[in-house]
Amino acid sequence: MPPCNRVIERPRSTQQPDGGHRCHLPENHEGCCDEHPALADLRRSAPSVAEKIRRDATRSTGAAWESDNAGANRINRWVMLKSYVAIYRDHGVDVRRWNARVRKRHREKAAAYSDCVQVVRKLAWLAYGMRGAPTPSDRVRVDLENQFGPIGAGTTTCLICARPLSFASFDDATPGKAEIETAHSHPRRHTPDNVGFAHRFCNIAQGDKSLEEFLDWMEATLRIHGRIPR
């Protein structure tokens, strides 16, 4: 069924996508519009997790260390697809004042609004597959399973180390503190097939490498250390 697609009013946001935030409930739905219906249950059962998913899927970064650089930690990903001139004109953020490293990091995290919406769905599906996760309503479950396949209890693993993840590890899901972070197999592609959850340790360790590069690096390192045969 095509989506409702009505514009959701967000008067406080200065970083709206072109065309505005949209409702992704099915056409002719009952009740209020909802930009991210996949999060409807989590907003009640685990609000900090729902907010973390929305934030990580849509915003370029939440790293505290970037607060030294003109509030660069609160940029929506679709904004970073635009030219610096357009970003300043449309959103009042002067990217040209950031240093080159911060600019580069934000450019790498740019993503279309439609991709961010899909990433929200993928992350919700993965969260429901963690050990100890709450049970979704039938509406949410069927919607997510139609796209990503069955939600198997306890089947979601760390994108990087491939060990099982517990829903409890979200803790309070505060940026820079939660044990679970949103991670990318390839750091520069923000699409559902490339996004997952990872342990904080694993995500920091992977750094700017792709997952394949990181695994290659581990393998070569263990050979040099004599841990596996050359």
Next chain:
Amino acid sequence: MPPCNRVIERPRSTQQPDGGHRCHLPENHEGCCDEHPALADLRRSAPSVAEKIRRDATRSTGAAWESDNAGANRINRWVMLKSYVAIYRDHGVDVRRWNARVRKRHREKAAAYSDCVQVVRKLAWLAYGMRGAPTPSDRVRVDLENQFGPIGAGTTTCLICARPLSFASFDDATPGKAEIETAHSHPRRHTPDNVGFAHRFCNIAQGDKSLEEFLDWMEATLRIHGRIPR
């Protein structure tokens, strides 16, 4: 030969070790006293590297992100061996105002002044063993080789990934920017046998794990990913 051991005056420092900074040239040496004679040549040929070695060996951290926490990035390691009361009384630093995480990190980096002096020597010896390193004077070379063995050109490797390190990778040796960082096999022991240089990527990846724990983690991860046989 026993060391000169005279106190070196440092009127500007508010974080002197008990008993003061000492001269480590041999007894009855000629010329001026020198706290770190192993750095004498590097101070001329590569001053930023000499300063990096002294800083990393003696100070608890240089991480920019801790500047949010009351200047916690400028504490000498021996200071952190004292009680909070003594630190405030002797050095005017109120550790009790730091948050628990920052306090813990600094406590873990505590080390005796004598160990810091030895770590300076070990790092100087390792720096001279890097590819493209300057040549030390005979005095410095003999002094270091007596303690640590022959300086083999190009034999110094990353403590973590074990690949060769180039002296040129020190770059400007600015904290948080250099490609080479000072690293610890066991993160909480600041002694010559436990300290070395590492790539910035490797040092960040190791995190709070010991080197053995990190290699174990890599091995288990590669098994789970099917990269090496179970």
